[in-house]
Amino acid sequence: MKKLVGILVVLLAISVAFSATITLSPTIKGTLWGHVELNKDGLNTALGIKNLSVSFGAKADVSDITLALTIALPSDKTTVVLNSFTAENDAASLSWYAAKSFAGGTTANPGLKWFKWYDDNAANVTMALVLKDLGLSIGTQEAATDKIALFGSWDIFSFAAQTGLDALKWGGDVIAEATLKPLAGLVISGGVKATDLLGAATFNYVVDASYEFSIGLLSLNPYARYSDAKGQYVGLGIGYGIGILEITADVNYDIAANSIATWIQPVISKSGIGWAGVKFGYDYDVGAATQAMTLGFLVKSLDWAVDPVTLDVYVGSGKFTTKNDGNKTGFGYKIVGDVLADMKDISVLVEAGLDLVMGGFKPSLSVIGGYYFLDETKKLALDLAFPLFELPGLVFNAGVDVFDAADSWFAGIFYSYKF
Secondary structure, three states: OHHHHHHHHHHHHHHHHOOOOEEEEEEEEEEEEEEEEEEOOEEEEEEEEEEEEEEEEEEEOOOOOEEEEEEEOOOOOOOOEEEEEEEEOOOEEEEEEEEEOOOOEOOOOEOOOOOOOOOOOOOEEEEEEEEOOOOEEEEEEOOOOEEEEEEEEOOOEEEEEEEEEEOOEEEEEEEEEEEEOOOOOEEEEEEEEEEOOOOOOEEEEEEEEEEOEEEOOEEEEEEEEEEOOOOEEEEEEEEEEEOOEEEEEEEEEEOOOOEEEEEEEEEEEEOOOEEEEEEEEEEEEOOOOEEEEEEEEEEEEOOEEEOOEEEEEEEEEOOHHHOEOOOOEOEOOEOOOOOOOOOOOEEEEEEEEEEOOEOOEOOEEEEEEEEEOOOOEEEEEEEEEEEOOOOOOEEEEEEEEHHHHHHHOEEEEEEEEEO
């Protein structure tokens, strides 16, 4: 927080010194929600505001400085949380984050993506100064060991480096990573982590190389990695597509384990009809002279809809409960499971929807039914929803899983409005 106060003082001093006129453009965003719900636990009533944020965009008439401030106001707390602050112009930007990482971060809180391998990916108080014309960024992060980082990116080359301070003293740890793209499709990248350089120094390293190119309808991707702890392998990815047919495959040789892993996946698909594919895997341990095979499959409908009915049908290996619509992973999105290990490793899943317009009454009914043969997991969920009183966001919603009716049933009036 001291850093933030320092920034605000500097900006105020600049505005006073130049008698700048600053125009604020506040924006308030959030979701007002509430419900009156009846379920197995009884009656529950709630009302609140979530994801509330207040942001201020500002433009000063001195050097075209633009300011951006984001404040979160949690509905269940009395404190105000400052999430981020940015001041920028055409040449540079300075940002402060209450929680940000130097690496990739998470889906909910993406990081700065400066580092790929060795950063701890921790989200802590972070500042970043971006010198746009130079392609350079300088960052600091508060943590158990304070970090100082440098990131640079140009047309074919980028690099990142960081070190840490422990009680205002250099801790002897250094991370450096770089990526080179000398040709279209060719990427060479590497990184090194040096720990305790002032004492018993240790080093970790990784070098990656990947080249993607096409020959007619055939796409090839040879790749390799050499690392002390992150694997040593060479491989080849293959793709071929013509019309409704697409074939993908991969061959990977693990140098350290002296083993070969391969898979091939032919798929036939056509919009409005369906998608069908199998995935065969073959692994061979050269040293032990042992082999293992896997086989999965998936058949599903594509864009089956006759207004007002929609229908999705899936039959394939693996458990249907792994289907994740939010992240588009698991059963239904890719081939999972192994029928060679157990022929009962098969699921059937049906999802149907019915949307009607009956004057001002617009009911929506959805049905989800699934069955997994291996452990006999089954589901038959019914969900009914319709808007009330033509008020945006106000709906009646009721649902039940027929096979778990005692615990799953609910009915209520729900409200959700984004502003």
